[in-house]
Amino acid sequence: MKHYIYILVLLIVVFSCKKEKTNDLLEDKSEFTKQDTLRGSITPERIWWDLTYYHLDVEVNPDNKFISGKNTVKYTVLQEYQTLQIDLQSPLKILKVTQDDQELKVNHDGNAHFVELIKAQKVGNSESVIVYYEGNPKEAVRAPWDGGFSWKKDENGNHFVATSCQGLGASVWWPCKDHMYDEVENMRISVTVPSHLMDVSNGRLESIKDNGETKTYNWFVNNPINNYGVNVNIGDYTHFSEVFKGEKGDLDMDYYVLKYNLEKAKKQFTDAPKMMKAFEHWFGPYPFYEDGFKLVEVPYLGMEHQSSVTYGNQFENGYLGRDLSGTGWGLKFDFIIIHESGHEWFANNITDIDIADMWIHESFTNYSESLFLDYYYGKKASSEYVIGLRESISNKTPIIGKYDVNKSGSSDMYNKGGNMLHTLRQLVNNDEKWRTILRKMNRVFYHQTVTTKQIEDFLSIETGFDLNPFFNQYLRDIRIPTLEYKLVENTLKYKWTNVVSDFNMPIKVYVNNENQFIHPSENWTNLKHTTRIDRFKIDENFYAFSKEIE
Helix, strand or coil: CCCHHHHHHHHHHHHHCHHHHHHHHHCCECCECHHHHHHHCCCHHHHCEEEEEEEEEEEEEHHHCEEEEEEEEEEEECCCCCEEEEECCCCCEEEEEEECCEECEEEEECCEEEEECCCCCCCCCEEEEEEEEEECCCECCCCCCCCEEEEEECCCCCEEEEEECCCCCHHHCCCECCCCCCCECEEEEEEEEECCCEEECCCEEEEEEECCCEEEEEEEECCCECHHHCCCEEECEEEEEEEEEECCEEEEEEEEEEHHHHHHHHHHCCHHHHHHHHHHHHHCCCCCHHHCEEEEECCCCEECCCCCEEECCCCCCEECCECCCCCCHHHCCEHHHHHHHHCCCECCCEEECCHHHCHHHHHHHHHHHHHHHHHHHCHHHHHHHHHHHHHHCCCCCCCCCCCCCCCCCCHHHCHHHHHHHHHHHHHHCCHHHHHHHHHHHHHHCCCEEECHHHHHHHHHHHHCCCCHHHHHHHHHCCCCCEEEEEEECCEEEEEEECCCCCCCCCEEEEECCEEEEECCCCCCEEEECCCCCCCEEECCCCCCEEEECC
16 A cells, blocks of 8 residues: 555556566576566566555464464455465465455465455455465574574573564565565554563554463554564563654653563663664654554564564674774664664665665665764764775675565665765765755655655755766666876866766865865866865765876
8 A cells, every 4th residue: 555656557567468477477587486576576466456454363382383373464456356466485384265254265386375366356345365374484594684483592491582584575474465565554463472471563562362371462553564574572571661752742662672681771772762863853753653663672683673673782882792884983882773773764664665676775774874973973973984884895786686576686785875875965065955855755755665766866856966877876886986087287187987877976076185076077177276286085975986097
């Protein structure tokens, strides 16, 4: 429902060339498989229905690493069609699917399951199916990077369980419409766990039902949510909270940690309200006041689960105690609290339609780390931090990935993407205008799924620059712009090399220690100075190289 106009446009395209689209799904695409296409594309069996509501009701048996339950899927019919795609990954199994209490036939194709509907699907009608499933879900080996269930034990021998599934997809542990383009409007999450443990999921806790040997925790999410943002966290938790006085009023901030970590958490989690204050300043109001904000301790590093941000950074500043920038500034904050919470604006509020555009999530959130520093320590600290991250940029493959096959781009979407945005800030050359742009972006695309083009067009309009060559250079190319220059007496000669066609980014330079903007192209340009030029350098805040030509 989150991107309704996009759905209607795709309906016209897909149904006007349904045969060709179906054939494409079967085509062998070099390194990609049919399963990749079924997972990553907006298939005819997906596009005809608009997702409106889930009720995920699952029981978790940690002793046997086994889950069972059902998901009620409500939707609005956009186009008459009789086959509905549900995704669920092996080794989990769909037991049955029903509509109006009538069991339906399901055709299985790997992790995609095609439900043959008996009832005529009429445009505009609201319908629902219930998907029953069970099994031993994939166990995460290196969560959150590979995803699945993390079945761990705490120091006291209690089960400590959590889910993570970015990229891999939520269908690794629950049946859903597993594509980024269509977000559910709201959902209920009911999780049954052993009675001595607690489940913490997204949204607000509605009720707890005591079943004797088990308890069911019922959570409700009021806002649109992407599938991978849904989570289950089970442990011997304790809880503390505070109220943040934010731009939209009182925001409940709740913290769930293992009981023996309570005192450490009370000290370390002071970064959470600091984060909220800084990010509301830069990006606008927290996007999910109705659902509150939570930090939840988990047995892996952490993830941006919406309104239920997970945390496993060992209650240390930096990234597991390390400064990723090498500047010292990375030890001024808890990386997981700041980074994963930044995703509430970029990933959960503004969400990519296709994972190939995941830079929209990661580049802006990587950049948010430096803006946190900017808010509390100043612009110099912010710049030094983001520049320090350049050491880990590889420039081997482009930031944008392959579309329609569930393939994200290079990991450079983090540090290179952050430096790209830092460079764009220099081009704007007006920090208040830059802040206004970031806030407007979160307002214009509030609770929406978007494409790279939408973000590029928005930033071009708001900055007043044609940023198409800029984004082609940094998102779609692996070369770093290089400013070649010659110093001849009182004349500076310069041009861009190592660039895409029409790249014409202005850049700030220092000529004899005096700063000014120059406007290079791919052709040599001359700039005469009043005196002999002895010293020249580019502003290091621009992610570019320079090379003197003899």
